[in-house]
Amino acid sequence: MPPRRRCPVCGSKQWHKEPSSGLITCSEGHVLQNYRNETREVTELGPHALRKRALKSGRKRKEKQSKANPRLYHGERARFHYFQCLQLILRMQVTYLAEAWGLPPEFETVCRDLWALNLSLLPSLPPVEPLHYMRDERTGGDGSSVHPASTGKNPSEDDTDDHRAAQGDDHATTAGQELSSSSSSSEDEEDDAIMADLMREASVVSTSSDEDVEDGPDVQQKPQAVKKKRAYRQYDAPDSTIAVLMLACWTLRLPVMYMDFVRLIETYELPYLDSIRLLPPELALHLTKHTKQALSPHHAPMPLQLHRLTARLAKLMYSQYGVCTPEMNAAPILWRAVRALCGTPTLYTMTKKLARVISLPLTLHRSLAPGLPHVKKGDPSWHKYDNAVPEVSLVASIIVVLKLVYGLDGKPRLPKEQEDPACAMPRFPDVMKAIEDLDTKIQEETALFSAKEEISVLDLDDNMLDQYIAFTEKALLSPAKDKSTGRSAVADFFPLEQGPSLSPESARVHSHVPAPMPPGLPALEMDRDDGDLRPGEQYTIYNTLDVLGVLPEDYGTVVRRAANWAGVDEDYIAGVVERFERRLVRWWDRRREEEDADDKE
Structure with missing residues (x-):
């Protein structure tokens, strides 16, 4: 701009430059006279223009090295590896x-088929075996370097990068074969046309995305809810192996x-808690900390949780594949409940008659049993608690019979x-005393190995201390190391006399063998004076919603004993x-x- 001087014609000091002509x-x-406007934009360089040549340095830049452990698996490869470990744990459980x-040997066959059905019925199907990873391991050696270090990407993107690299290698090989076999111009034209179409689609997608981005500031978008990523859902948990075992037992009657x-x-x-120590080192080497946590539950599963998984698997097998699970072998389990x-x-006989009267379901899911007859239009097809735990239904029927006979209300x-x-x-009185003594005895025997009970080492005697040391050796140490060395860590550090790890009574408690029958109890006396109530009179139903x-x-004692037995x-x-x-x-x-x-008729 010129200096702020006055116009020689009108004396104004306000000057401006016109954008079209460049005049002041x-x-x-x-118009301001004698003003010169110059531009430095050069469209063409003459033959005498100075040109500076850029020399490229031969030094290579230092590539960014990834700090991730290349031995750990991530993504779909990690999920496939997780199911491999879970299947190996299931095989250990079946063997035990x-x-x-x-x-019988058929048990392993049934478990294998049920495990295959369980995997096919998961909400998120397991990934297929990553063959390109196997190809890399065969050609690259140990397979620890899955992707090159120059990528510098997040380890969570390993699977995507390797998949793209494998596809690129396949395309390159295919292209080389085509060039070596035939060099016709028609094939090149077809490839060019395909590439042009792909580039055109990519440009359309990028243009539309740019338009969306440009319109974004004008329209306020609602923030999307962040979905919590769960690598392993409840149906993929180690509880599913116990559900498969339970369903196999039902199939073989x-x-x-569940409490067994x-x-x-x-x-x-049974291999379940801290199962990582049982896996081979070759498998455990590739597990991340999250996968190890998923394979190592802290507590034993609850019977209600196991029943939910087992019933779901039985229902889906019937609805998807037409595989019907047979009814429960109720007679032995009912006798175990009676003895409990x-x-x-x-x-036992009276409970069987009552179960027939109230249409007690003996299936894992209500969809496997025939529905109720519809007399009216609004009649239900099933009763509430038809999906209850089967052994809970049996022991509840026994409690109803005990209430009919004894009342359990103090009268x-x-x-x-x-x-x-x-x-x-x-x-x-004899029955109630026997129930209380049995419940107290079993609680004392199971408290030593139960995670729910707090017990001090100072409260243990010599026999219980030996049992506890044997239990800790089994729970904390890997049996594979003892088998390979032929030595026991507990025997080396705690040299004790050889004795039974569990007493016969404790072994019976932790097995599925019922308790022996106590000596016969005297029978009820008949009422001669007509002063007491008869069995079944003034029957009281207690509402569980009444907090x-x-x-x-007496009723609380019986219910507590049944709850401890059924878990x-x-x-x-x-x-x-x-x-x-x-x-x-x-x-x-x-x-x-x-x-x-x-x-009346």
Whole structure:
């Protein structure tokens, strides 16, 4: 701009430059004379222009080295490796159960087929075997360097980079074969046309994305909810192997309950807790810390959780593949439940009749059982708690029979007729004392190996201390090292006399063998004075939704013993008992209506 001088024509000091012509004019439009406008834009260089030659340095830049451990697997490769480890743990579990329980060879075959069905029914299917990784391992040696170090990318992108690299190698090989075999111009033209189409599509996508970005500041977008990434869902957890084992036992009609597996897991007999120490070093080498945490549960699974997984697997097998799981082998498990409550064969027979009356389901899922008959339009197809744990349903039926005979409300009940089945039942005080003694004894024996009980080493005697040391050796040390060296770490550091690791009674508690029958209890006496209530009179149904209500002492003792035996909460047992009682009342009302209708006819 020229200096701020006055216009010689009008005397104005306001000057501006016109963008079109480049002339300097005042506010009145007078052109400033003798002003020269120059530009330095050069379109063409002459032959005498100075040109500086750029020399490239021969020094190579230092490539960024990734700090990630190349031996650890990530992404889909890690998930495939996780299922490999889980399958190996399942094989260890099958081997132990077949040896400990004396199962037939068909058990392993059934478990293998059920495991394959379980993998195919997962919400997120397992990835296929990464063949390009296997190819890299064969050509590159140990396979530890999966991708080149010059990439400098996040280790979470390993699978994507390797997949692209493998595809690039395949395309390069294919192109080389085509050039060597034929060099026709028609093929080149087709390739050029395909590349042009791909480039055109890429340009369209990039243009549309740029337009979206440009429109973004004007329109305020809602923030998207961040989804929590879970590498391993609940159906991929190690609990799924126990569900497969349970379903295999149901398929072979084995009288097994969920607490049998839980007790074996808590004593570290069945491989489940801290299973990383059981895996070969070649497999454990590639596990990340998150994968190790997923393969190493801190506690044994709960029966309700195992039943949910097992019932889901049985339902999907039936709906997707038409594979029907047979009913539970109820007779042995019902007898075990009767013995858990210090019952007699009379109680066993009465419970079977009651289970038939209330239509007790014996399937893993209600969809596997026939639906209820529809008399009216709004009739339900199934009862509540039809999906309950099967052994809980059996023990709840036993509690209903005990309430019919004894009342369990503090009021004595005696039979008045000799034909009454209650005459063959033992006396109520003797039964309650036997239940309390059995519950206390089992709790003391299982407290040494249970994670729920807090116990001090100072409270252990010599026999219990030997059992605890043997238990810690089994729980903390790897059995593979002892087999390879032929020595025991506990025997080296704690030289003790050789003795049984578990007493016969403790071994029986942690197995599925029922307790031996106690000596016979005296039977109920008949009421001669007609002063007491009869069995079944003034039957009380306790509402589990009443949070302020208190159960009678006798009823609470029976429910607590049943809950400890089945491995569920007392509220769950009480809820199933209440539903069965109301179902029995409805059956009794229908029967009385039918009898009244027959009498009128």
